Each structure stands twice: as structure tokens, then as C-alpha cells.
Amino acid sequence: MSILKLQNVSYTYDGYTKVLNGLNYEFEKGKVYAVVGRSGAGKTTLLSLLSGLTSPSEGRILFDDKDVQKIDRYQYRSRYVGVVFQQYNLLPHLSAVENVELSMRASGKKFKDKRKRATELLDEVDLDDSLAKRRVLKLSGGEQQRVAIARALSFDPDILLADEPTGNLDLATQEEVMDIFSRLAHEKDKCVIVVSHSPEVAASVDEVYELASLGKSKKQRAGNEGKR
Amino acid sequence: MLVIINALKSISRSKGRNILIGIIVLAIAASSCVALAIRNAAREAEAAGLELVSITGTISVNRQMMMSSLQGGTFEGGIPDMGSMRETMSLYQDLSLAELLSYAQSEYVKDFYYSSSISLNAGGELEAYSTESSSNGSGNSQIPGSSGNNQFPGGMGSQGGMRPGSIIGSIAMGDFTVTGYSSEDAMTKFINGVAKITDGSMFNIGSSSMDCLISYELAVFNGLSVGDTIRLANPNAEDETYDLTIVGIYTDTSSSESSNMMRFSTSMDPANLIIVSYGTLQSIIDHSVAVAVTETSGEYGFESSTALNGQLSSTFVFSSRENYESFGEELYKKGLSDYYSLTSSDINNYEASLTPLKNLSTFAVMLLLIVLAVGALILVVINVFNIRERKYEVGVLTAIGIKKGKVALQFVTELLCVTLIAIVIGAGVGAAVSVPISNNLLSAQIEQMETQAVSQEQNFGRPGASGGMDFAQGGQRPSGMIDVFGSGAQADVTYLDKINATVNFQILGQLVGIGIILTLISSLAAVVFVMRYEPLKILANRT
Ligand SMILES: Nc1ncnc2c1ncn2[C@@H]1O[C@H](COP(=O)(O)OP(=O)(O)OP(=O)(O)O)[C@@H](O)[C@H]1O
Ligand SMILES: [Mg+2]
Numbered sequence: 001m002s003i004l005k006l007q008n009v010s011y012t013y014d015g016y017t018k019v020l021n022g023l024n025y026e027f028e029k030g031k032v033y034a035v036v037g038r039s040g041a042g043k044t045t046l047l048s049l050l051s052g053l054t055s056p057s058e059g060r061i062l063f064d065d066k067d068v069q070k071i072d073r074y075q076y077r078s079r080y081v082g083v084v085f086q087q088y089n090l091l092p093h094l095s096a097v098e099n100v101e102l103s104m105r106a107s108g109k110k111f112k113d114k115r116k117r118a119t120e121l122l123d124e125v126d127l128d129d130s131l132a133k134r135r136v137l138k139l140s141g142g143e144q145q146r147v148a149i150a151r152a153l154s155f156d157p158d159i160l161l162a163d164e165p166t167g168n169l170d171l172a173t174q175e176e177v178m179d180i181f182s183r184l185a186h187e188k189d190k191c192v193i194v195v196s197h198s199p200e201v202a203a204s205v206d207e208v209y210e211l212a213s214l215g216k217s218k219k220q221r222a223g224n225e226g227k228r
Numbered sequence: 229m230l231v232i233i234n235a236l237k238s239i240s241r242s243k244g245r246n247i248l249i250g251i252i253v254l255a256i257a258a259s260s261c262v263a264l265a266i267r268n269a270a271r272e273a274e275a276a277g278l279e280l281v282s283i284t285g286t287i288s289v290n291r292q293m294m295m296s297s298l299q300g301g302t303f304e305g306g307i308p309d310m311g312s313m314r315e316t317m318s319l320y321q322d323l324s325l326a327e328l329l330s331y332a333q334s335e336y337v338k339d340f341y342y343s344s345s346i347s348l349n350a351g352g353e354l355e356a357y358s359t360e361s362s363s364n365g366s367g368n369s370q371i372p373g374s375s376g377n378n379q380f381p382g383g384m385g386s387q388g389g390m391r392p393g394s395i396i397g398s399i400a401m402g403d404f405t406v407t408g409y410s411s412e413d414a415m416t417k418f419i420n421g422v423a424k425i426t427d428g429s430m431f432n433i434g435s436s437s438m439d440c441l442i443s444y445e446l447a448v449f450n451g452l453s454v455g456d457t458i459r460l461a462n463p464n465a466e467d468e469t470y471d472l473t474i475v476g477i478y479t480d481t482s483s484s485e486s487s488n489m490m491r492f493s494t495s496m497d498p499a500n501l502i503i504v505s506y507g508t509l510q511s512i513i514d515h516s517v518a519v520a521v522t523e524t525s526g527e528y529g530f531e532s533s534t535a536l537n538g539q540l541s542s543t544f545v546f547s548s549r550e551n552y553e554s555f556g557e558e559l560y561k562k563g564l565s566d567y568y569s570l571t572s573s574d575i576n577n578y579e580a581s582l583t584p585l586k587n588l589s590t591f592a593v594m595l596l597l598i599v600l601a602v603g604a605l606i607l608v609v610i611n612v613f614n615i616r617e618r619k620y621e622v623g624v625l626t627a628i629g630i631k632k633g634k635v636a637l638q639f640v641t642e643l644l645c646v647t648l649i650a651i652v653i654g655a656g657v658g659a660a661v662s663v664p665i666s667n668n669l670l671s672a673q674i675e676q677m678e679t680q681a682v683s684q685e686q687n688f689g690r691p692g693a694s695g696g697m698d699f700a701q702g703g704q705r706p707s708g709m710i711d712v713f714g715s716g717a718q719a720d721v722t723y724l725d726k727i728n729a730t731v732n733f734q735i736l737g738q739l740v741g742i743g744i745i746l747t748l749i750s751s752l753a754a755v756v757f758v759m760r761y762e763p764l765k766i767l768a769n770r771t
Contacts, residue, residue, distance in 0.1 A: 048764055053627060053762075053763055053764040054762075054764050074626070074629045074630070074631045074632075075629065076629070077627070077628065077629030078628060078629025078630065079629070083627070083628075085627070085767070087767065089623070089624050089627055089767055090624070091621060091624055093241050093242075094237075094241075098237070102234070102628070103628050105229075105230045105233065106230060106625075106628050106629050106630045107629070108230075151628075
């Protein structure tokens with residue numbers, strides 16, 4: 001059962017250079033996907049489209065068969081999609097826990113004990129209590145990345161979008177994170193989409209979606225996108 | 229909920245910025261509070277003036293109006309024709325008693341009384357009371373600089389006793405003023421307790437028997453007591469005499485304090501006032517007219533008569549300001565010329581007493597507007613900078629799915645909280661200082677007005693006390709004004725110099741309103757910003 005569907009999706013920032021061109025793809029629940037491609041291939045752009053931060057120039061994105069364009073995208077983001085941004089996008093003056101709690105409040109979903117849940121999630125990504133209470137500003141890049149992961153999971157979204165979530169992590173931690181993602185997909189029936197350059201990550205997922213770099217392969221355009 | 233939690237957290241996180249905004253708002257609130265309190269006090273004082281329960285008024289010739297209409301009407305920009313002006317003036321004399329009585333029939337008039345004064349000389353051994361050793365003129369140097377109008381005997385309850393402008397020739401000034409009252413109510417000095425009969429009793433006000441009251445000073449000066457008879461003579465005809473029986477002796481507490489005032493003649497000394505009933509006075513005048521001799525002055529050709537001429541002053545009493553105003557309108561409907569006007573020294577005095585407060589109030593409101601404008605501008609600038617700094621925060625909040633409206637609301641809430649707290653403190657500060665500050669400002673204002681008045685008087689060569697001179701010169705100032713504040717004959721305006729500029733709930737409400745408006749204006753920038761930007765753009769542009 002596909003939860004996200006790309007239907008002939010194209011995107012351009014400036015109005016004439018297409019960053020993405022005519023994409024068709026289906027993402028299903030209960031699976032972990034890896035989106036791969038060269039730098040500048042449009043992976044981050046694709047995640048922005050999937051999370052409703054921006055709209056396709058052409059084509060449609062369907063969430064549960066509804067056009068994302070036509071639903072309340074703020075509610076969509078706050079309740080149904082958790083995003084781990086490439087730049088993390090945490091609030092630097094808030095502590096790690098507060099950042100996580102903020103997303104939980106924004107979702108409007110009921111949680112028994114927000115603080116407890118937040119602390120547990122942070123603990124799962126190896127951030128102990130003292131780090132959890134520290135302002136994000138004073139955390140290392142890898143620590144911030146893990147806070148971002150905890151935040152994306154915090155409100156129990158149906159879809160998890162993660163833009164190079166393990167880029168700053170050592171192999172061991174990367175494996176732990178990928179384990180979490182696998183369990184989410186396989187045990188809780190979530191749809192997990194991970195952008196990554198790492199071969200290990202690509203190897204551990206259920207499906208790999210490769211984005212062709214449009215600028216560099218103009219000749220072999222059109223044909224290659226889509227499933228593989 | 230989310231909005232409020234976020235706002236509160238954000239406030240506690242950025243203390244420095246919020247303290248700065250708080251201090252600015254606090255200053256605005258405190259000064260607004262004082263300004264509003266002053267404005268409120270002025271309004272209340274004004275409203276109290278509308279509720280004066282006993283208002284006295286008088287109809288008099290509006291000479292100023294006459295002058296200006298004559299000047300403007302007949303000779304545009306030219307020199308007024310003195311002849312025609314004199315003619316008009318003689319046409320519009322003070323109203324006669326008969327006319328006044330007919331106007332007094334109005335339903336708006338609660339009471340009407342009048343008095344008339346004549347000037348008489350001693351006709352026997354009687355001597356006028358006097359404290360001055362030499363002539364009157366040298367008294368000038370003793371005049372205190374601050375006080376206003378002098379007294380004159382007609383001041384007892386008479387108002388608007390203007391001298392008819394057109395009487396030319398010799399009304400010789402006697403040593404005594406004899407005033408006849410139509411009613412005991414007209415004897416305001418006795419009504420308000422300034423004067424008091426200490427020996428003997430009051431005569432029957434309705435009769436015209438030759439009974440009189442004399443002052444204690446005059447009695448002592450001449451060794452007179454109740455039951456004695458005094459003889460007075462027409463100053464124009466020495467052998468025309470009148471005998472009055474003393475039925476009572478009164479003390480006038482205002483006469484002692486005024487004894488160092490400059491007097492035009494001894495008859496102006498309250499001590500030399502002889503009080504009779506109106507009937508008695510009228511019978512003296514009637515007699516005088518009957519025996520009068522008319523002379524023609526060879527030099528100027530003016531006719532003059534030896535007949536005594538009563539100086540009438542009349543007072544209408546109204547039970548409310550509304551009635552006073554309705555009566556004023558009614559007068560013109562009944563055909564009274566525009567050259568007459570109904571005036572009330574109660575109201576005039578009351579309003580004059582409010583002038584410093586009103587000036588202060590205008591000043592306060594202006595200050596309030598300036599403070600608000602400048603304050604709002606500063607807050608807008610701070611907020612614009614503030615919001616640019618928080619651009620990234622807007623991006624993150626919207627990226628995690630918080631609606632733009634909520635983000636904007638959060639920013640407004642933050643500002644509103646800080647503003648309201650600052651306003652509460654500011655109102656407290658304002659309440660604490662509004663009474664002393666406004667009274668200080670008020671007394672400074674009064675001082676300034678008084679200095680101005682004194683220097684104006686000095687420009688006219690008068691050392692300050694001017695009322696007596698005005699009267700002597702036939703000036704147009706309503707003489708012998710009654711002071712609303714009850715100090716009796718003291719006629720200059722007592723400015724309202726203490727106000728209770730308290731901060732009440734109305735003012736608190738206004739302050740909160742100001743705070744909300746300030747917040748909305750200054751957070752407009754925030755709202756516009758938040759609503760305009762797309763989260764992706766903000767995050768993408770991040771450095
Ligand atoms: N805000 C923007 N305005 C204009 N062009 C943009 C913008 N953001 C990205 N691009 C361009 O769009 C293309 C795709 O960018 P995107 O960030 O999606 O690449 P990516 O696949 O995520 O690369 P990387 O692996 O380096 O993160 C790039 O050529 C980039 O220059
Ligand atoms: Mg990217």
C-alpha cells in the first residue's frame with residue numbers, strides 16, 4: 001500500500017532549469033528507502049517536495065492518495081511527516097529536550113508525558129540526560145544530528161524523511177540509527193526515506209531510489225528515472 | 229496553548245531585549261498615566277462646574293460688543309465716529325428696575341434681588357471713618373502686588389454695577405455710601421457670614437422707614453450706638469439732609485483686611501457703608517428728585533441736576549446652570565438687544581479658576597500624543613530589528629508545521645506580555661507620582677499666569693492691584709465680583725491649585741488600551757514578516 005506517490009513530478013527553482021524532471025515513484029509503508037544520487041542531483045529538493053515545504057512545478061505528489069497541494073500542509077508536516085533536515089534546523093537557544101518537545105506540541109497529538117518521551121528518544125540516539133538538557137548551540141554536529149533525528153521521531157509520524165542523517169556519525173552510531181529506522185518501518189509499519197551517500201546505508205535498506213543528475217547527463221535523460 | 233508556552237519561554241530566554249522594551253513601555257506608561265490623570269482631573273473639575281447649584285447672574289451692557297460692532301459696522305477699518313458711539317451708548321443704558329423685574333418673571337429665575345447705592349455726605353457732626361492721615365493718593369506704595377480687585381461698597385452682593393458710560397458731569401462723591409437692599413438675600417456678606425450684626429437688630433427690609441445699619445468702625449469713630457440718629461446730606465446740595473436712625477451695628481471682617489487698599493474716596497471704605505432697605509433708599513432718591521435744582525454749566529453747556537442718582541445693581545439667582553443658560557436665551561427671544569448680555573461671575577470665576585488646570589490638561593494631552601508617537605516609533609524600530617534576528621526561528625517553527633498565524637501570534641503575545649507587565653508597573657509608578665507631579669505642574673502654571681497678569685498690569689502703570697482703578701475709571705470689568713470660594717469680598721480669581729489626579733480604573737483601562745494599540749502597531753512588522761516569508765526560503769538562505 002503506497003503512502004507517498006510521485007506523479008510526473010518536475011521542479012525548478014528559477015523557472016527554466018529543471019532540477020527534477022518527470023519523476024514517478026511510489027513509497028510504501030513498512031519499508032526503508034534510500035535516495036541516492038550525486039551531489040546536486042536534487043535529493044534535498046525531493047525531500048522538500050515530499051514534506052510539503054514547496055510544491056512541484058509540474059506533476060503531483062499524493063499522500064494517502066490525496067494531493068499534498070490540496071491538504072493543510074502545516075498539519076501534514078506537524079502530524080504525519082517527521083523531517084531530519086540536512087542542516088538539522090534546530091532552535092539553537094533551546095535545549096535538546098525542548099526542541100523535541102516543541103515538535104510534539106506542534107503536532108497537537110496527545111502524549112502522556114512529553115518530557116519523559118523526549119528523554120527516552122534522546123537516550124535511544126545515545127544522548128544522555130546532561131546532553132539532553134544542554135542548549136543545542138553547545139552540542140557537536142553529530143549530537144545535533146541525533147537531536148534532529150529524535151525530534152523527527154517524537155510525534156510518531158507515519159513518514160520519516162531524513163536528509164543524510166548519518167553524515168556526521170561514526171559507523172557504530174550510524175548502524176544504531178539505521179537499526180532504529182528499520183524497526184520503525186518493520187515493526188511500526190512506518191515509511192522511512194533516507195537520503196545518503198553512504199554505501200553501507202544503501203546496502204541496509206529495502207529499496208534504493210537513484211536520482212539521475214540532470215545537469216550532467218543530459219544525453220541519457222528521460223529514460224532512466226523511475227523504479228529500478 | 230502552544231503559542232503561550234512558546235511565548236513565555238521565548239520571553240525568559242531573551243531577557244535583555246525584553247527588559248529594553250519593558251523600560252521603554254514603562255516610561256510611556258508612567259507618563260501617559262500622569263497625563264491621563266491630569267486630563268481626568270480637569271474633566272472632573274469642569275463637570276463639577278456644571279453642577280453649581282446656586283448661580284447668580286446679572287444683565288449688563290456689553291460694551292465691548294457695542295464698540296466692536298460700531299467700529300466694524302459703520303467704519304470698516306476706520307476711526308469710530310465718537311458721536312454716534314456716544315449716541316448708541318446713551319441709548320443702551322443699564323436696564324431699569326421695571327425692565328429687570330419683568331425679565332425676572334421667567335420660570336428659570338429662582339430669585340431676583342437688587343440693591344441701589346447713593347453717595348452722601350455727612351450732614352451734621354458725623355465724620356467719615358478714615359485711617360489715612362494724608363490724602364488718598366499717597367497710599368499707592370502700600371498696595372500689595374498680588375491681589376486683584378479692590379473693594380467698593382456696592383460689592384455686597386451687587387454685580388455688574390457698571391457705571392453708565394454716558395453720564396457726564398457732576399455726581400459729586402460723598403463720604404458715605406448708602407446702599408438699599410431689596411431683600412436680605414441680596415446682603416451676601418451677611419449671608420455668607422463675613423458681616424454680622426453685633427448690636428441692635430436688622431431693620432424690616434420691606435419697609436421704607438428711615439432705619440439703617442452702620443459699621444462698627446463708624447460707630448466707634450463717632451461714638452454712636454443703637455438708637456442714635458445720624459444726619460446725611462446730598463453732596464450736591466448741602467442743605468438737603470436726611471436723618472437715619474441706627475437700629476443695628478455690624479462688624480465686617482473683610483473691611484479690616486482691606487483697609488490698606490487704595491481707595492478712590494472714603495465712601496469706598498466698607499466702614500463707611502450705611503445699609504438701608506431699598507424702600508428707604510428709594511424714598512430718599514424720590515425726595516431728592518422732587519427738590520432738585522438743575523444747573524447748566526456755562527463752559528460746556530451740559531445740564532446737571534442736584535438730584536441723587538441711585539446706582540442700581542441686580543442679581544438673578546438660578547438653581548442650575550441649565551436654567552441660567554435657558555434664561556440667557558429667553559432674554560433675547562423676549563427682545564433684549566444684543567448689546568446686553570447675561571453674565572455670571574460665579575461661572576466666570578469658576579471657569580477662570582480652572583484655566584491653569586485646563587492649560588495643563590491640554591499640555592498633558594499633547595505630551596501624551598508625542599510620547600505615544602515617539603514610543604510607538606521606537607518600538608517599531610526595535611521590533612523590526614528583532615524580527616530580522618529571529619528570521620531563522622520563524623523558518624524552523626513553520627518547517628516543523630506550526631502555522632504562520634500562530635508564529636505571528638506568538639511574537640505578538642510575547643510583546644503583549646512584556647508590554648502589559650511594564651504597563652502595570654508604569655501605572656503603579658504613575659499613580660504614585662501623578663498627584664505630586666500634577667500639583668507641581670499646576671502651581672508652576674498658576675505662577676506663570678500670575679506673573680503674566682502682574683506684568684500686564686505693570687505695563688498699564690498699575691502696580692498690580694487694579695480693580696479699584698478700573699472702577700474709578702468707569703472700566704468695564706464687572707466690579708465687586710463674588711468669589712465662588714467664599715472668601716467674601718476678595719474679588720480676584722482663586723485658581724484651583726490642588727487637584728486630585730488619582731489613577732482610577734478608567735485610566736487603567738485607557739492605559740491597557742494604549743498598551744494593546746502600541747503592541748499591535750509595533751508588532752505589525754513582525755506579523756507582516758512572518759506572513760510573507762516561506763519557510764523553505766528562510767532555511768535555504770541560512771548562512
Ligand atoms: N534555493 C535554491 N535556489 C536555486 N537553486 C537551488 C536552490 N537549492 C538548490 N538549488 C540547486 O538545485 C540543485 C539540487 O540541489 P539539492 O540541494 O536538492 O541537491 P542534493 O542532491 O541535496 O545535493 P547534496 O548531496 O550536495 O546535498 C542544485 O544544482 C542546487 O544548486
Ligand atoms: Mg542535500
